[in-house]
Amino acid sequence: MSEPQRRGVLERWAEVLPITPQTPRITLGEGDTPLVRSVAIERELGVDELWFKLESSNPTGSFKDRGMVVAVAKAMERGAQAVLCASTGNTSASAAAYAARCGLEASILVPHGRVAAGKLAQAVAFGARIVEIEGSFDHALTLARSVAGTHPIALVNSVNPDRIEGQKTASYEICETLGDAPDALAIPVGNAGNITAYWKGFVECAERDYASLHPRMLGFQAAGAAPIVRGEPVDDPQTVATAIRIGNPASWKPAEQARDESEGLIEAVSDDEILEAYRLLAGSEGLFVEPASAASVAGLRKLNREGGLRGGRVVAVLTGSGLKDPETAEHANTPKVVRATATFEGVERALGL
Numbered sequence: 001m002s003e004p005q006r007r008g009v010l011e012r013w014a015e016v017l018p019i020t021p022q023t024p025r026i027t028l029g030e031g032d033t034p035l036v037r038s039v040a041i042e043r044e045l046g047v048d049e050l051w052f053k054l055e056s057s058n059p060t061g062s063f064k065d066r067g068m069v070v071a072v073a074k075a076m077e078r079g080a081q082a083v084l085c086a087s088t089g090n091t092s093a094s095a096a097a098y099a100a101r102c103g104l105e106a107s108i109l110v111p112h113g114r115v116a117a118g119k120l121a122q123a124v125a126f127g128a129r130i131v132e133i134e135g136s137f138d139h140a141l142t143l144a145r146s147v148a149g150t151h152p153i154a155l156v157n158s159v160n161p162d163r164i165e166g167q168k169t170a171s172y173e174i175c176e177t178l179g180d181a182p183d184a185l186a187i188p189v190g191n192a193g194n195i196t197a198y199w200k201g202f203v204e205c206a207e208r209d210y211a212s213l214h215p216r217m218l219g220f221q222a223a224g225a226a227p228i229v230r231g232e233p234v235d236d237p238q239t240v241a242t243a244i245r246i247g248n249p250a251s252w253k254p255a256e257q258a259r260d261e262s263e264g265l266i267e268a269v270s271d272d273e274i275l276e277a278y279r280l281l282a283g284s285e286g287l288f289v290e291p292a293s294a295a296s297v298a299g300l301r302k303l304n305r306e307g308g309l310r311g312g313r314v315v316a317v318l319t320g321s322g323l324k325d326p327e328t329a330e331h332a333n334t335p336k337v338v339r340a341t342a343t344f345e346g347v348e349r350a351l352g353l
């Protein structure tokens with residue numbers, strides 16, 4: 001039997017999305033990402049089940065596509081011809097892709113020198129207009145909001161509720177695949193839109209009887225960019241996980257609500273812990289993710305060490321692909337490379353055979 005065709009988020013989840021017959025059914029094949037069982041880290045953590053939601057399998061390599069397809073479709077429905085976002089990289093790659101697909105102009109505001117190379121390469125390839133600002137992501141978002149408030153250009157950051165609606169579909173998929181909600185969901189937190197979206201999705205799943213329970217939401221920020229954990233904005237956020245280098249998250253309040261209503265937590269993990277999890281995911285699970293995504297697993301390992309991880313069934317969201325950030329891949333790993341003469345014997349010697 002052949003696989004059912006990927007229908008995309010708008011068509012597959014139409015009944016739970018704010019779309020109308022006039023909403024264009026655009027898609028790049030986003031959503032329906034794999035949920036893969038852990039083979040190694042599950043044992044280390046001692047939980048009953050650990051699953052990874054591979055959001056890197058989305059068309060531009062991150063979870064952003066779920067929300068972007070809805071945001072761009074709704075913008076088109078309202079007559080928009082141009083979209084704008086501020087971004088640490090993945091939002092801009094996604095916005096640029098859907099804009100290219102739909103014949104819209106995309107403009108992106110990025111913090112100069114702080115966006116991983118793969119993400120910038122995507123924005124360039126998709127033909128976006130790139131504005132590099134001397135400042136942080138938080139500055140860029142403030143500027144994007146005011147420009148979109150003054151000019152006829154649709155803002156597609158996660159302050160746009162259509163983004164949250166699209167991203168909540170990941171929770172529906174998890175409940176569908178597992179037959180229920182998990183006991184806990186581990187997720188990296190940057191601008192805090194995604195934890196907000198997942199929680200909305202899980203609440204709706206319980207209301208619709210797709211799930212019998214709510215997961216505890218376990219959010220993790222990078223220690224150098226942990227405003228929610230510290231309880232105050234961070235002026236100059238620092239972390240190797242550039243995707244979540246954010247000092248004043250737009251969805252701060254709803255993220256706290258998700259944490260509190262789910263009886264979960266939002267904690268910080270250090271760059272060393274993030275890179276350890278990054279290497280472990282690749283080396284022992286075969287999952288090459290970007291540093292920000294490894295924060296969810298770093299957080300679970302930290303909770304386990306501190307005795308704060310209850311058992312049960314846990315899902316970790318792996319938000320983006322390792323290919324996005326080749327520089328970190330090079331610096332954080334030690335390659336097993338040997339030189340060999342181009343002969344049979346040379347290769348034998350090199351392999352120690």
Ligand code: AN7
Pocket residue numbers: 062086087088089090091092158188189190191192193194195243244290292293319320
């Ligand atoms: C891989 O692209 O904010 O807490 O501008 O790219 O919803 O912000 C990216 C965020 C986690 C955090 N993992 O999600 C952007 C941007 C990856 C990310 C997050 C991001 P939010």
